[in-house]
Amino acid sequence: MKKSVSAFALASVSAVVLAGCASSPEASGSDDVIQVTASTNVYGSLVEQIGGDRVEVTSIISSASQDPHSYEASARDRLGIQNADLVIQNGGGYDAFIDTLLEGSDAHVLTAAEYSHDYPGADGHDEEEHDHADEHAHQAEENHEGHDHIEGFNEHVWFDPHTMIHVVEGIAEELGEIDPDGKAEFTAAADEIIGDLEGFEADLETLAADANGAPVFITEPLPGYIAAAAGLIDVTPEGFAEAVEEGGDVAPATLLDALEVIDGGEVKVLLTNAQTGGSETQRVEAAAEAAGIPVVAFTELLEDGSSYAEWMRVAIQNLADALDS
Secondary structure, three states: OOOOOOOOOOOOOOOOOOOOOOOOOOOOOOOOOEEEEEEEHHHHHHHHHHHHHHEEEEEEEOOOOOOOOOOOOOHHHHHHHHOOOEEEEOOOOOOOHHHHHOOOOOOEEEEHHHHOOOOOOOOOOOOOOOOOHHHHHHHHHOOOOOOOOOOOOOOOHHHOHHHHHHHHHHHHHHHHHHOHHHHHHHHHHHHHHHHHHHHHHHHHHHHHHHHOOOEEEEOOOOOHHHHHHOOOEEOOOOOHHHHHHOOOOOOHHHHHHHHHHHHOOOOOEEEEEOOOOOHHHHHHHHHHHHOOOOEEEEOOOOOOOOOHHHHHHHHHHHHHHHHHO
């Protein structure tokens, strides 16, 4: 396969195992900056880049040892939400603990999952002009009643560059409403990130053309959006990834089917979540390694000191390298 993805600027490694944290400063209570609380450092990092010195950001989850699906909020987390001017959550059931913390809060709320075309009830976006950010942000702000896991919806939307273009626009829009004097700065910073995201869309289109529908095994839905954008065919037996994501046991028959798929020689790459899994995923990974199938591992949080764009660029590059091996 030709290696023609244009924006792959970082050195490749054998797998993407990214963990760590973005900065999480203590809330100062200063009236001079916008207080922002994000559920994870993925969104916290984006706010820091867009808001610059005009924001102070706290990312509740910034360690790979913390699972947002099952995170139990602390009193400190609740205080951070109550003092926030803007709260950013993923939604879709991913970080449902935020919804409880929002009770009684009058903060602006942005829910990233609601910007996805796949989100139930989404009306879609104008492909020429990304002008729906304000509408979605206010929709999220009015809905503090909770987001249970949505059957059939992949909530890991930060790996969907197109959705994230709208999320970045939404962040800039919300910050501009809170601090009108900084609106031009927010928009300019957001445009830089959007340029990166549009580059990632182009990279994945190129990868799709080169990969020509290569079959992959995905142990957990986390990398599903990247795989789909790269035109890859998911041959994971039904029920395997869902069981892993929910923290349950994979049915014995499903595990047997999974091992047969791996041993059958059809799978080009195994895509995993480095933060989740169990004995069943370990068996599948071992079978893949024994069969000479490359394993690419993704995580749900940013590496310490890494920007969102750097994180995504490495993820796409490593997928390209594995497909080319």
